[in-house]
Amino acid sequence: MIVKLTPNITDIRKPAAAAKNGGADAVSLINTINSITSVNLDTFSPEPMIDGKGSHGGYCGPAVKPIALSMVSEIARAEETRGMPISGIGGVTTWRDAAEFMALGAGNVQVCTAAMTYGFKVVQEMTTGLSRWMDEKGLKRIDEIVGRAVPNVTDWQYLNLNYVTKARIDQDKCIQCGRCYAACEDTSH
């Protein structure tokens, strides 16, 4: 039995632990994120509008992948849920997405939006791509990938703050848009 978790919660580790303690074999995540994508400024109704009213919809697809990856990793590294099988969901579109979910602890992945957008052929492309990448890397089994990035996930206060990482601008490719200047000058990022 796989318990599917909603991301509409502050701490995803809590429902995951509850699922485990309740006897679930695994958890799958994430479901969709409550969202309102736009408001019609003539009718003042959320869109899409149904008879003058709107409701929240479910945010999904590539936009939610970062949130899903983070939540999967939280469950994978939490003491209470470590080792619990995880099925990763949220924006999986390419084999790379699948590999990233697996590296953060998912034993398999599920696909919804990408299959709706591109058809079931995306799954074939994912298995082919994943297989090719594994061959290139000399990886024989999926469990050589699953959870491999988990030890490298930490809380920000444990990051080495003396480690310097700087953007390097290739002047030949620069299109002079000025965004790097604005970001640095106005917000000091």
Ligand SMILES: Cc1cc2nc3c(=O)[nH]c(=O)nc-3n(C[C@H](O)[C@H](O)[C@H](O)COP(=O)(O)O)c2cc1C
């Ligand atoms: C149109 C639509 C209908 C969905 N219906 C359900 C549902 O009935 N039950 C459920 O658990 N998740 C449902 N989901 C959520 C998906 O299973 C999935 O968790 C979510 O969309 C994130 O994955 P994705 O980015 O691959 O779409 C639905 C998603 C979409 C887009």
